[in-house]
Amino acid sequence: QRPKNFPPGPPILPVLGNLLNLSLENPLKDFDRLSKSYGNIYSIYIGPRPSVILNGLKAMKEAMVIKGVDFSGRPQDLFVNDVSCRNGGVGVILADYGPSWREHRRFALMTLRNFGLGKKSMEDRIHDEIQHTIKTLEGSIGKTLSPRVMFHNAASNIICQVLFGKRYEYDDDMIKTIVKCFTENAKIANGPWAMIYDSIPFCRNFPLPFRKAFKNSEICQNYINCLVTEYKKTRVPGDPRHFVDCYLDELEKRNDDGSSFSEAQLMTYSLDLHFAGTDTTSNTLLTGFLYLMAYPHVQERCQQEIDQVLEGKDRVCFEDRNSMPYVQAVLHEIQRIANTVPLSVFHCTTKDTELMGYSIPKGTMIIQNLNSVLREEGQWKFPHEFNPENFLNEKGEFVKPEAFMPFSAGPRMCLGEGLARMELFLITVTLLRKFKFIWPEDAGEPDFTPVYGVTLTPKPYHMKVQLRSKQNN
Numbered sequence: 001q002r003p004k005n006f007p008p009g010p011p012i013l014p015v016l017g018n019l020l021n022l023s024l025e026n027p028l029k030d031f032d033r034l035s036k037s038y039g040n041i042y043s044i045y046i047g048p049r050p051s052v053i054l055n056g057l058k059a060m061k062e063a064m065v066i067k068g069v070d071f072s073g074r075p076q077d078l079f080v081n082d083v084s085c086r087n088g089g090v091g092v093i094l095a096d097y098g099p100s101w102r103e104h105r106r107f108a109l110m111t112l113r114n115f116g117l118g119k120k121s122m123e124d125r126i127h128d129e130i131q132h133t134i135k136t137l138e139g140s141i142g143k144t145l146s147p148r149v150m151f152h153n154a155a156s157n158i159i160c161q162v163l164f165g166k167r168y169e170y171d172d173d174m175i176k177t178i179v180k181c182f183t184e185n186a187k188i189a190n191g192p193w194a195m196i197y198d199s200i201p202f203c204r205n206f207p208l209p210f211r212k213a214f215k216n217s218e219i220c221q222n223y224i225n226c227l228v229t230e231y232k233k234t235r236v237p238g239d240p241r242h243f244v245d246c247y248l249d250e251l252e253k254r255n256d257d258g259s260s261f262s263e264a265q266l267m268t269y270s271l272d273l274h275f276a277g278t279d280t281t282s283n284t285l286l287t288g289f290l291y292l293m294a295y296p297h298v299q300e301r302c303q304q305e306i307d308q309v310l311e312g313k314d315r316v317c318f319e320d321r322n323s324m325p326y327v328q329a330v331l332h333e334i335q336r337i338a339n340t341v342p343l344s345v346f347h348c349t350t351k352d353t354e355l356m357g358y359s360i361p362k363g364t365m366i367i368q369n370l371n372s373v374l375r376e377e378g379q380w381k382f383p384h385e386f387n388p389e390n391f392l393n394e395k396g397e398f399v400k401p402e403a404f405m406p407f408s409a410g411p412r413m414c415l416g417e418g419l420a421r422m423e424l425f426l427i428t429v430t431l432l433r434k435f436k437f438i439w440p441e442d443a444g445e446p447d448f449t450p451v452y453g454v455t456l457t458p459k460p461y462h463m464k465v466q467l468r469s470k471q472n473n
C-alpha cells in the first residue's frame with residue numbers, strides 16, 4: 001500500500017514490489033512509459049523500497065532547485081553504498097546531505113579551482129594530455145582505430161593530474177585495470193543484479209554476479225592505498241603537489257576537532273573523483289565523435305568555424321568558445337543526445353516534504369529521469385533528433401534552454417561540471433582542427449543505441465582518421 005497522498009504508480013507485488021514492471025537490463029523506456037500512464041511524478045517499489053520518479057523540467061526544477069535541500073539526501077543502504085564505502089569512508093558522491101558532505105564538496109570545489117589557477121592552469125594540463133591523444137591519432141592516420149581506450153585514458157589522466165600529480169601511458173597495465181574496474185562497476189551498479197541485491201536482502205551474501213563489483217572495488221582501494229602511502233612519505237606539509245597532499249594538509253589542520261576529514265574519507269573521495277571524472281567525460285566524447293562522423297556536414301561546419309576563429313593562433317583556449325556559437329551548439333547537442341548519466345545519482349528526501357501536491361515522506365528514494373528532460377517535447381525544437389539548431393536562435397547565436405540538465409541541478413549538481421565542459425571543448429576543438437574523422441565504409445550503419453549503466457556508453461566502434469589538408473596550425 002502506498003502512503004496517503006503518495007504519487008501514484010503501478011500495483012505493488014509482495015517482496016518484488018514493481019520489479020516486474022521494469023526491464024532490469026535497461027529500464028529507461030519503462031520509466032518513460034510509466035510517466036505516460038501516471039504523470040510526471042509517480043512511484044514504484046524497488047523490492048520493499050518506495051521510490052519516486054521525477055520526469056520533465058517542471059517537476060525536476062521544483063524538487064532539485066526550489067526545494068533543493070529537501071531532495072538532496074542520498075540513500076545509504078543500496079548496493080552502491082556497500083560496494084564503494086567499504087573502508088569506512090563515504091566520499092562525496094554517495095554521502096548523505098549534512099556537514100560531512102558539505103565540507104567535502106566545498107573542499108573539492110576549492111581545490112579544483114586552486115589547481116586551475118596555480119603555476120600550471122587546468123587548460124595547460126588538458127592541452128598537455130591532448131598532445132598524447134594527438135600522437136595516438138597520428139599513429140593511426142589512414143587506418144581505423146577504436147577510440148575507447150584513448151578517450152577513457154585521456155579523461156582519466158586529466159583528473160589523475162589533479163588528484164595525484166601524475167599521468168599514465170595509454171598502455172600502462174595499472175591504469176588499464178583501474179579504468180576497467182570503473183567501467184565495469186558503472187554497468188553493474190544499476191544493472192539487474194544490483195536491483196536484485198537491493199530488493200531481496202537475503203541474497204546479498206550469495207556468490208552471485210554482483211560479487212564482481214566488490215572485487216573491482218577492492219582492486220581500486222588497494223591502488224589508492226599504495227598512492228596515499230607513497231604521498232604521505234614524500235609530501236612536504238604546506239607545499240601541496242596535488243589534491244591528495246591538499247587533503248593531508250587539511251587533515252592535519254583539522255586534527256582532533258571532530259571534523260569529518262579522515263584518511264578513510266580521502267581514499268573513497270579520491271576514487272569518487274577519479275571515477276566520476278573518467279567514465280562520464282570519456283563516454284560523452286565517444287558519443288560526440290560517433291555523431292560527428294555520422295553527420296559529416298556538422299563536422300565540416302565546426303571545422304570552418306574553428307579555422308576562422310583560430311586563424312594565426314597556435315592553440316585554442318576555453319575563452320574562444322564565446323566566438324564559436326556553432327561549436328558550442330554542437331557540443332551541447334552532443335551532451336543532450338549522449339544523456340551520459342541518464343538517471344543521475346539516486347537522491348532521497350531529507351525530511352517529510354511535498355512535491356506538486358503529493359506528500360513525500362523523509363527517506364524516500366528519488367530517481368531523476370534526466371533523459372525525460374533532455375528529450376522533453378515542448379522544451380526543444382527537435383527533441384528526438386541530433387540537431388545543433390536546438391541550441392541556436394534565428395540569428396545563429398548560441399542559446400541554452402533551461403531543460404539542458406545533463407549535470408542535474410540544485411545543491412547536488414555535478415561538481416565537475418566546469419572541468420568537464422573545459423575538457424569537452426578543448427579536446428573536441430583541437431582534434432577537429434587537426435583531423436578529419438570518417439565512419440569506415442565497411443562498418444555498416446552507425447548504431448546509436450547506447451549500452452545502459454550508471455553512464456550510457458556507445459557500442460564499440462572504429463573511426464578512420466585523416467590529417468586535414470587545409471590546416472591553419
Ligand code: HEM
Pocket residue numbers: 092093094105159272273276277278280281284340341344345346347406407408409411412413414415416417419420
Ligand atoms: C560530461 C561529464 C559529466 C557529466 C554528464 C556528469 C553528470 C553528473 C550527474 C548527473 C551527477 C549527479 C548529480 C545529482 O545527484 O543531482 C554528477 C555528480 C557528480 N559528479 Fe559529475 N558529471 C560529469 C563529469 C564529472 C567530472 C569531470 C567530475 C570530476 C571532478 C565529476 C564529479 C562529480 C561528483 C563528485 C559528483 C557528486 C556530487 C555530489 O553528490 O555532491 N563529474 N555528475
